[in-house]
Every structure is written in structure tokens, then in C-alpha cells.
Amino acid sequence: MAFGPSSRLGVSLFDETPPVECISGSSPEELEIVIKAVYRQILGNAYVMESERLTVIESQFKLGEISVREFVRRVAKSDLYRSRFFTSCPRYRAIELNFRHLLGRTPIDLEEMRVHSTILDEKGFDAEIDSYIDSDEYQSNFGEDFVPYIRGYKTEACQNMVQFTHIFQMVRGASSSSLKGDLAGKQPKLNSLVIQSTPTPVISPASSGAKFRNPPVTSRTRHGVDASENGKVYRIEVTGYRSNKLNRVSQFRRSNQVYLVPFDKLSQEYQRIHRQGGVIASITSVN
Template identity: 50%
Template sequence: MTSLMTAQRLGIEPFAQSASVELFPNEKGAEVEVIIRAIYRQVLGNAHVMESERLVVAESQLKQGNISVREFVRQLGKSELYRSRFFDNCPRYRAIELNFKHFLGRAPESYEEMTAHSALLDQSGYEAEIDSYLDSDEYQQNFGENIVPHYRGFATEGNNKMVGFSRIFQLYRGYANSDKAQIGNGKQARLNREVIQNTVSPIYIGSTGNAIAGTSGGSRGQFYRLRVIQAPKLTRTPQYRVSNLEYLVPYEQLSWKLQQINRQGGKVTSITPA
């Protein structure tokens, strides 16, 4: 997980310090209320929900154990509350990138992903678009039936493209901001240029809005310090060590090194100019 100092600087401290929120069997009352609040916060992009807007029937079904967290997320995603905020009032590609953020906890990784979801909307409609995230193998592998979706893009993961590590910061603007406040008034998708050109996005500091030097273009000859958590392969020995590594990499080799770390199963916790 991202180091505390880096997390504070980037505005992701709440996610760096918190564990996944999961609904366990036989939980009731206040415990389920915590789950419900976490679902609203994630799926509605940290926007405030009035009492009159809450999904009373779905909440009751979840409390009684009749539906899973995944099905509650599905009902919320298909609700008029979600659609009115993040689809009817959004340019199409902005709506799609928000769906990736809210339901899969990451940014789109390619233009092909964006166009595939746009085609699905044309062919099968809005509800099929929501189902495509909830019924995906990716959702099941990361959240299953009872883990509340959460932002995964702040740490690198195996089998995911490295561009997602930087692009999530384009979509996440700090814990105090809401996605509802970032839509409307003709605002376009934030990642259009990056996904079309297949380029890395700048990483912005949440508290200031300033880009970290070098993340979008970089200067030739600039070196970067990568801090990495590298889990070794399992052995027959009883000890299992996780090694903390640090690399000093020139800008020209940065992309290649990040891909190598990803292939080897490492997780990048910070990238800073040396």
C-alpha cells in the first residue's frame, strides 16, 4: 500500500490506511449501516445522499440477508438516483469512466475499453452497461459477493496496465470532493486524450491540484526513485518475507521498469523525482 507520506501528499490517505469493507454473515444493525454508507460513498462518488433519496427497499433486503452487497450495488447503479447524476447529465465517455471508477475501482486502461462500453450502450442499453461491470470476472475476483467496491488503482497490481496507476488520480480528486460536483456544465471525460493516444496521465496532488513533476512528460536526464514491495515466490521454508526495494531509474527507462516490476508481481508504492 502507498506509504503514509505519499498518501497524504496525493490526497489518498483514507484509502492508504483503511481495509476493505466486507459484510460478514449474521451482521446486523449498526454493522450493516456501516456497509450501506460505504456503498453509497463509493458508488455515488462521495456525494451526499439525502434520506429521501436512499434505496429503502434495497437497504431492507440487505439487512435481512436477502441480497448480497453486489446486488445492492447493482440496484443502486440502475437506480434513478445514480442514472440522473452520472449518466443523463454526463457526456457519454465521462459517464463510462465514472462507471469504471465507481464499480471496478479503477480508471479505464484503453480506448478499446471505452469504445466497447459505448457500443454496449448502443446495442443493449443502460442496464446492460451496469451489469457488464457487476457480472465481470474482474469484479468477482476483487470484490466477490460481499466486499464493497473500493479504489484499487492507487497500488499497482499484477495483470493490470501501469497506466491505470496514474490515470486513477485524474478521476480521484481528494476525499473531500464528490463526483457529483465534477459533472455537468459541458465537462468532458477527463481521460479522452490519454486513452486515445495511449499515454500516461499526470499525477496531481490532491490538496493543491499541482502535477508531480515528470509524470506526464518528464525531462530527459531526470531520475526517479521507485519504492516497491516485492513478494518473493513461495518456497518450502516456513518463513515468508516481503522485501522492500528501491530503484533509481532515468526517465527514458521509467515505463519499461514499471512494466518489469508489474510482470514480476511487485507493487509500486511511490514514484518521486530523485
């Protein structure tokens, strides 16, 4: 089952759209729907111009010479995919995007990332793509005839809750693509989070939380002293710092910040953040 109201988490389109399957005897119009669904999923919701379409493999698919799975494989191995998501991206960004596009989830842990990095080193790009599509996981979830789809926001698709929270870093609304409209762009989003098995906030992209990008994994700033005997410590995630001057030429934005604040200092810290022009993305208890 999905976690929370899908409309608030930015996954409503994924949740409400049934998986696309190619059925024997499909009409040309139905086959075109499958083709578009493959492009949308494998190319990360990016726009595909007519001149970029892979007409040869589209024709093979329409003639029944290859299955949906083989069509997915050839799109993922194409120069179009390689140029967008491999040669122009750092290695671990490319790997995490492969997980999103081909298995519909995020990596489980650092070891899984290392396995795919080793495949790239020893066997190359084509073998890396094959490792997803030839996996038991792909076969059991999508088989020969289903187009892969985003499924990591459903808890049963994850092996742990850390991995579950990471999908919301990779998928921030169905209208954005894997690269455009994303604060990370071509930089890795999950690398440090996977290395240290760090969960991330699940925040609606419709709120100010959409602007929050988890800061680099370093020591967090702690304001005040430890919680009192009857108190708690809260984690405040802040984004959108801007200058409060009215006559400014540009809006100066600092990095996102995370603060650990005892309960008796919470109100004071809340006021300080807003005086400095910050926007609180979330406040959660850490003990």
C-alpha cells in the first residue's frame, strides 16, 4: 500500500495510473500507447522529439519481433539514453537513475551500488543495463509484456524504510523529469544518503518542502543544550534562506540547513529562522 495521501506526496499520477501491458492482438493505437509509456519511463519523463525517436526498434516492436522487455532494453542501450543519463552524469548518479528507470525504485544500500559500479568497470555499459533487465526482480514485477513503472513509493517494493524515503528524493512529482526541474540536476542525489543509510524527509512537493534538498552528510548544527529531563530534541529542516532587504537587486540564497534543537528552545529558534528569511520544510522529533 502507498504511504499517506498520494496527492500530497506528489505520486498521485503514479498511484492512479495502471501499469501498461502489451496484449496479443493489440491495435496500432494501443501499441503506440505502449511505446510512449516506455519512452516516458525509461527516459525519465523527458520530452522526446520526433527526430530522436528510435524508429527501427519501434518498427520491430510493432511487427511483434521483440517484446516490451526487449524494447525497454534497446531504448536503455541507445545513444539517446546513454547521452542523457550516462556519459553526461557522474557514475553514481547514472546508477541511481538506472534503478529509477528500469526497476522503478532506489538502490537498497551501498553494496548494491558497488555491485553495479563493478559491472561498469569490468563489463561496460551494455552489461550494466542487462543486469537490471535480466534480473529476477525485473522478471517477477514486469515480465515480458509490462512497461516498468515507479513502484518504490509502495512499502512492499522496498526492503527497508530508509530506501522507502529515498524514492521521494528521486521522484518529486510526475510533471518533472529525471534531470530537468530537479535541484540536483546531474549530481548524485542519494550517494551520501545510501553510504550512511540516512533516511530523508517525506515532504509534499506542493509545499515549501519541495525546495528542500538534503544537505551534505556532515555534522548537524545543534542549538542550545541537550533536551531537559522531560523534553525532547527536534530536527528542523530549513530551506529558502533569502535576504530580507526590500531593495535588493538579487535574492541571495544560502544552502539548506538542518538544526537539532531542544524543546524549550524550539519557539526561539522558530522565530530566529523566520527573521532570517528561512522557510521551515519540516520539524520532527529525534528522541
